[in-house]
Amino acid sequence: MVDRPILKTALCEQLGIEYPILLAGMGNASGPELAAAVANAGGLGMLGATTLTPDELRGWIRKTRTLTDKPFGVDILMPEALPEGGDAQDLRAQLPAEHVAFIEHLKQLHGAANSKGRELPLTEAFVRSQFEVVLEEQVPIFATGLGIPDWVEKDAHAQNITIISLVGSVRAAQRVKDRGADIIVAQGHEAGGHTGRIGTMALVPQVIDAVGDTPVVAAGGIGDGRGVAAALAMGAAGAWIGTAFLATQEAFVDYIDLGLFDQATTDHYRQRLVDARSEDARIYRIFTGKTARALRNKFTDIWDASGMDTLPMPLQWTLVADLQHGMMEKGDPEFQAFFAGQAAGMIKEVKSAGDLVLELAHDTVDIFARQLPNGLVVGP
Ligand SMILES: Cc1cc2nc3c(=O)[nH]c(=O)nc-3n(C[C@H](O)[C@H](O)[C@H](O)COP(=O)(O)O)c2cc1C
Structure with missing residues (x-):
């Protein structure tokens, strides 16, 4: 070579x-x-x-x-x-009550830690x-x-x-x-x-x-x-x-330093990638509100089974952030977007x-x- x-x-x-x-x-x-x-x-x-x-x-x-x-x-x-401006609170205020209630229900059901995702x-x-x-x-x-x-x-x-x-x-x-x-x-x-x-x-x-x-x-x-x-x-x-x-x-490491992902989640994501078949990488709207390909996981299955519709970007992104963060803190990586x-x-x-x-x-x-x-x- x-x-x-x-x-x-x-x-x-x-x-x-x-x-x-x-x-x-x-x-x-x-x-x-x-x-x-x-x-x-x-x-x-x-x-x-x-x-x-x-x-x-x-x-x-x-x-x-x-x-x-x-x-x-x-x-x-x-x-x-x-949207032109506003902060995360303004976006949260636009979330439909039914969607907020669904996410609250999931947080309770799966024991998500009561923590906040990124307020960007x-x-x-x-x-x-x-x-x-x-x-x-x-x-x-x-x-x-x-x-x-x-x-x-x-x-x-x-x-x-x-x-x-x-x-x-x-x-x-x-x-x-x-x-x-x-x-x-x-x-x-x-x-x-x-x-x-x-x-x-x-x-x-x-x-x-x-x-x-x-x-x-x-x-x-x-x-x-x-x-x-x-x-x-x-x-x-x-x-x-x-x-x-x-x-x-080298992937992910700087995100761990910022607290956006943790080590356990990253290890799990990497292992899922090694184990994945192409069929596991499917199109979902649930993470951002736009079609995005990610590995099927517990969260995608729960959402698909629920029959809930998704919100447009950036509302869907805002909607799921706390649940994802709370589940990561709890130690369950399967609610993250494994794009x-x-x-x-x-x-x-x-x-x-x-x-x-x-x-x-x-x-x-x-x-x-x-x-x-x-x-x-x-x-x-
Ligand atoms: C984990 C992940 C995150 C991504 N995030 C972004 C992003 O923030 N901005 C962007 O322009 N594209 C993003 N993309 C799309 C990539 O830029 C790129 O077009 C895509 O990964 C190419 O296809 P491949 O995954 O089959 O190599 C992302 C893709 C993946 C897999």
């Missing part, structure tokens, strides 16, 4: 990275330790900052800079239709305050899922910040291109976290055709070198990978993130150089 195989696309030069392998900015998983490990191994590191306060985000950016001198980015979910208001004012930190700290790459609000482009481009936008359809791709996206991640249905309806193989070529010279990166279901090679063969400029990086030693994609079925062990980057690069090179399927005949 060559120590450092060569695998480059034009995207590598654009982003200042060695390999076209991008860590997805995953809330609850992609902290400074993981982002820096990926960056140091030659990929692009991303911080998943959606659930951080502005001060916490600033701390993470600075910590990442102590761990790597390579470029890295920040990812913040910015749904376009958010998912409002426009809040995500703007997070974005301000990206600008102030001069982070060179900014990624966002669920659209690009119209106030992002001017400030980002004034500072030469590269905007990466995640989309699940051709229409969304055209829209974010108009909103200033410099790189578009075409994320297929297989993906973990928020996801759309179109599979990666069908989506990526269509997005490439639709957005002209804007580079397109493939995401969703890419779990090994075969997936990376397939993405590049389709014309993608790189691969944006989430689920496979969850099964690494994961269908690639979970490919995870066999937990390894270091740097080893995973190198393995992906090596296996991709090997496929292009030597390992195309037996019996494949090509000619002019």
Whole structure:
């Protein structure tokens, strides 16, 4: 095995990275330790900052800079239709009585500790305050899922910040291109976290055709070198990978430090990933109010059996936060959102993130150089 195989696309030069392998900015998983490990191994590191306060985000950016001198980015979910302002209490006040009663019932029934989840208001004012930190700290790459609000482009481009936008359809791709996206991640249905309806193989070529010279990166279901090679063969400029990086030693650790997850929950999540079949990673609205792929668990089964409907984002997120926190304190991890994609079925062990980057690069090179399927005949 060559120590450092060569695998480059034009995207590598654009982003200042060695390999076209991008860590997805995953809330609850992609902290400074993981982002820096990926960056140091030659990929692009991303911080998943959606659930951080502005001060916490600033701390993470600075910590990442102590761990790597390579470029890295920040990812913040910015749904376009958010309430303008208000605090967590204002959002709670909008929760329907029936839903609040249901959650109270579950808390009693399952003995949830009477503790509060994060009081972060998912409002426009809040995500703007997070974005301000990206600008102030001069982070060179900014990624966002669920659209690009119209106030992002001017400030980002004034500072030469590269905007990466995640989309699940051709229409969304055209829209974010108009909103200033410099790189578009075409994320297929297989993906973990928020996801759309179109599979990666069908989506990526269509997005490439639709957005002209804007580079397109493939995401969703890419779990090994075969997936990376397939993405590049389709014309993608790189691969944006989430689920496979969850099964690494560096995932989650900074979230534990912030108290957003605890060690027992994380150990359980990692084991569930190793044990999971692809069928276990299903689409639910119960965690955030939008369709998101996560591992089936006790909470998803309870909700499905209840017949309750879900609330729109951000109300559903607000609704379930205390129950999840209370159950984590009680010591039952099975109420958390174990976001994961269908690639979970490919995870066999937990390894270091740097080893995973190198393995992906090596296996991709090997496929292009030597390992195309037996019996494949090509000619002019
Ligand atoms: C645990 C988890 C958390 C995620 N959180 C975010 C997020 O906060 N922001 C975002 O843009 N995408 C998020 N995603 C989606 C990823 O960015 C990415 O598109 C997806 O993981 C790619 O598909 P894969 O999981 O099959 O590799 C998340 C995915 C996972 C698995």
